[in-house]
Amino acid sequence: MADLQAIADAVIAGNRDEVAKLVQAAVDEGVSPADIINQGLIAGMSGVGVKFKANEFYVPEVLIAARAMHAGMDIVKPLLAETGVQAKGTVLIGTVKGDLHDIGKNLVSMMLEGGGYDVVDLDVDVAPEAFVTAVNEKSPNLVALSALLTTTMPSMKDTIDALAAAGVRDRVKIMIGGAPVTQEYADEIGADGYAPDAASAVDLANALMG
Ligand code: B1M
Numbered sequence: 001m002a003d004l005q006a007i008a009d010a011v012i013a014g015n016r017d018e019v020a021k022l023v024q025a026a027v028d029e030g031v032s033p034a035d036i037i038n039q040g041l042i043a044g045m046s047g048v049g050v051k052f053k054a055n056e057f058y059v060p061e062v063l064i065a066a067r068a069m070h071a072g073m074d075i076v077k078p079l080l081a082e083t084g085v086q087a088k089g090t091v092l093i094g095t096v097k098g099d100l101h102d103i104g105k106n107l108v109s110m111m112l113e114g115g116g117y118d119v120v121d122l123d124v125d126v127a128p129e130a131f132v133t134a135v136n137e138k139s140p141n142l143v144a145l146s147a148l149l150t151t152t153m154p155s156m157k158d159t160i161d162a163l164a165a166a167g168v169r170d171r172v173k174i175m176i177g178g179a180p181v182t183q184e185y186a187d188e189i190g191a192d193g194y195a196p197d198a199a200s201a202v203d204l205a206n207a208l209m210g
Contacts, residue, residue, distance in 0.1 A: 002026035004039040007072065011044025012051070014064035016071040019044075023072040033076040037107065041072050042198070045103060066103055077110050089141035089209050092134050092172075094122035096155035101148035104178060107198040108144065112205060117142075128155070128162035135168045142205055145191075147178040156181075157189040173208040177201060 002025060010018040019041075026036050048065045051057035057065075091112050095105045102124045109119050120138050122130060131143060143163070145156045156176050163169040173192040176185070186194035193208055195201040 002029045002031045002036075004031070004035065004043070007036065007040030008044035008047060011041060011065055011069045011072070012047045014061060014068050016068040019068045020071040020075060023075045027075060027079065033079045034111070036072070036076050037080075037110070037198070041069050041076075042107060045069055069103065073106065073110065077113070080110050080113055088117050088206070090118045090120060090138060091142040091144050091205060092120045092122065092131065092138055092140040093144040093146070094126035094131065095124040095146045095148070096152050096159060097125055097127045098155055099147050099149050099152035100124045101146070101178075104148065104198070105146035108146065108177065108195075108201045111198040111202050112144070117205060126159075128159040131159050132162050132166045132168065135163060135172060136166075140172055142208060143172045143174045144201070144205075145174065145176045147176070147181060150180045153178075153180060153185065156185075156191070160190055175201065175204055175208060 003022065004026065007019060007022045007026065010022055023036055023040065026040070045065065048057060048062055052062055093105060093109050093112070095102055109121050113119050120134065120140065122134055135143065145159055147153050147156055160169065160174060163172070175193045175195060176191045177195045181194060183194045193204045195204040
């Protein structure tokens, strides 16, 4: 039987080959990609975060764990995408200016793809003007902003302000998320919604799409 905790442990150990092997075995057994991500890959990175906070892990260990997690993501991502029959809408996603954290954003992106959305990923350190340009070029239904640093949370407000100044704010719904972000902050900066994790981001997107 698939051992999702073993996947989490292999992520924490930074064992890329083991993660790939275990994820493939879970897929072959018919475990849902969402369970593999939530109970295996995300659980593993959460454990990495705990160790990083406790100074048991330093940056190199974290990067090695992230690389191992990506080996698992590479296997489940196509399966998540396959589950969407017809796109529910287009989501423009990015980590805001000044912020290089992309693991959570990538998970949200994959879950949205699995939830039936076309996702345009602008990557990390995305300036407000780049979001404006992409809204004009891609005509998304939703704009999804991720931030992991308290120091980059204001970039979320800057992005919303830039979309308003460009006259395109009302053409999109804006959702935000990331470890330091809260519903209160979403209300404060005029975002349309906040999701605490990748799975809830899909529910929120569905709700915002009506
Ligand atoms: Co950074 N880092 N980091 N880091 N890092 C944190 C975030 C930190 C909390 C660690 C700590 O001090 N305890 C801290 C931030 C403190 C703060 O501001 N409150 C921190 C810091 C300080 C820094 C640097 C400044 C360190 C330095 O250089 N002195 C630096 C900043 C670089 C920059 O961005 N300019 C830095 C660098 C790095 C690495 C490059 C080493 C690496 C990033 C690698 C990468 O992303 N490719 C890294 C990592 C890995 C972390 C921790 C350990 C793990 C983050 C992570 O990937 N978590 C993190 C500590 C922690 O979280 N405990 C930390 C797993 C991921 C699945 O969770 O991203 O929260 P998360 O995403 C979740 C939800 O938040 C949500 O869904 C996801 C899945 O459920 N979510 C959304 C995310 N975006 C969403 C968007 C949505 C909805 C939900 O809608 C749009």
